[in-house]
Amino acid sequence: MKKYITTVLKNKKTNGNLWFRSLLIFVCCSTFLLSCSDFVEVELPSSQLNADDIFTDISSANAAMASIYAEMRDGSMVSDLSYQMGNYADELDYYGSMASDTEDFNKNTVISSNGTIKSWWNTAYNLIYSANSILERVENSKQLSTSDCNQLKGEALFVRAYLHFYLAQLYGAVPYVTTTNYSENAKVVKIPVDQLYLNVLEDLKVAEGLLGLEYVNPNRTRPNRGVVKALMARIYLYTDQWEAAAQAASYCINNTGTYTWNTNLNTLFLKDNTTTIWQWSPEFEGQNTNEGQAFIFFSVPPGNVALNPELVASFEANDLRLDGWIKGLSDGETTWYYAYKYKEQGGTDVSREYSVIFRLAEQYLIRSEARVQNGDIEGGVSDLNKIRNRAGLSEVGVTDKATLLKLILEERRHEYFTELGHRFFDLKRIEQLDTVLGVKPGWNTTDRILPLPEDELLINPNLEPQNKGY
Structure with a gap:
């Protein structure tokens, strides 16, 4: 079996302070095309990148947005999460014969010089820089229509929020970067995770108002309002905001004109599946x-x-x-x-499957847990049984809150194994990491977050102190 695609097919960028050094744009890409691979790396001057000419028309603006998604797919931490965090938790066993970053993840022996740790950080902040650049360019554009500006701003805000969310999940307190100004970015400081979540939700609420109900391209590869609501539902769940989580999850569940339930497990990951949100x-x-x-x-x-x-x-x-x-x-x-x-x-002959980032099943499981936590046992059981019925399992009839929450966690384990680190993040948010992963020889309580890359601490002392245990 090949090693995860980002370490096989793509050389990741790992130069010091890379995260604020480049803006990636497409140079051979047609409108809305997400599969083009040719990028240029533009060196960032000491102040703000002057790139207004990128957005003289909608095609070039869409190409810049598309390049972000391509880089997220090929080189970002999100594209690695299923593989590496599956190793870090209890989903995967490693059989490779040579020492590697993956072995470090599997044995929970990751250190601050780990190449994957550095690459995830660098690429995430590169992409955040690119999203901020799009926001600034759109704001100054006179050539784009209002609807085009709203779509691009909504997508860029979503991307910025999405990447910061995962940075916090992986590293804990991190900077929340909202500008392309190099002088400011070179000395950013960490903010507490709770404050970061507030910033993420603020960006998502603005994006929600800018993005429409419909997708702007086929196959659901560019975010719409449903994608924003799906991430909001997850964050509300992670922050124990039960009513808000249930309401946000209900958006896609109730939008049956766009998202329809599919009971065929073998077709859920085909590119045209109607339960896919993004x-x-x-x-x-x-x-x-x-x-x-x-x-x-x-x-x-x-x-x-x-x-x-x-x-x-x-x-x-x-x-x-x-x-x-x-x-x-x-x-x-x-x-x-x-x-x-x-x-x-x-x-x-033609692509049959796309990488699914959000799907409808998660919204049912989010709403199930949120309803049970909020005292709506009947509603929570109904949502849980939606997943169990599709799996051919008997319906749950228990009404005890603690028992139901355990069943929901186990259902999430079986529904979302090897998908985007869900297992690890679930155990983390319910404070069960030590209980479940403590049997792994290399596990320590401080492994609940990863180390900050050592190079970044040298470049920007404002990122000190290093996370505990590293």
Whole structure:
């Protein structure tokens, strides 16, 4: 099996202070195309990048926005989360023979010089810089229509919020960057996670008002209002705002004209699935997903990772996901299992699968948990059974709050394994990391967040102190 796609097909940028040094734009890209791979790196001067000419028309503005999504797909921390955080938690076992960043994640021995840690930080802040540049360019543009400006501003605000959200999940207190001014960015300070969430939600509320109900392109690869509401629902859940979480999750659930429930597990990750809220297209037509390349293997023992046998054993015997989303290979004595949510490991005549970032099932599980926490047991059970019915499982009939919350957590484990770090972030937010991951030999309580990259601490002393334990 190939190592995760970002370490196989793309050389990541790791130069010091890279996160505020470049603006990536498409140079060979047509309107709304997300699969173009040609970028230029523009050196940032000591003040503000003067790039008003980028947005003299909507095509160039859309190309700049598209480049952000392409970089998020190919080189950002988000594109690595399923693989690396699956190793960091209890979803994946590592079988690689050589020392690597992945082995460090699997053994919970990550240190501040780890290349993945540095790359995630750098790329995230590069992309945030690019989003801020789009916001500034759109604000000054005289050539774009009001509707085009609103769409671009809404998307850029969403991207900025989305990336800061994951930075906080991974590193804890981090800077919230809202400008392209180099002098300001070179000396930014960390803010507490609670304050960062407030900033994220402020950006999302503005984006919600700017983005429309409909998608502006086929296949749901550019955010609309539903994508914003999906992230808001998750953040409200993570911050124990139960009523707000339930209301935000209900937006996509109730928008049945756009999002329709699909009971066929084998088609949930096809590019035209109607339960998908947001997804990323591959670089070229005929390619499929990074996830398919990362997780599917055809020989044993696997060359890199396989599913943790304890995860496989935790499914109920008649759970349809056990057969539809997990496959195994045996050498006659030992069986290794891999995630089979994405069915295509290689290319096809036309791309069949896109990488799904938000899907409707999460909104049901968010609303289920929020309702139970808020005392609406009947509503929470109904939402939970929506997921269980699709998996071929019997309906839950219990009414005890604590028992229901445990069942919801287990359902999230089975529904979202190897997807974007959900398992780790769930255990973290309910303060169960030590209980569940404490059996791993390398686990320490301080592993709940990752170290800040050592180079960044040298470049900007305002980022001190280093996270505890590193």
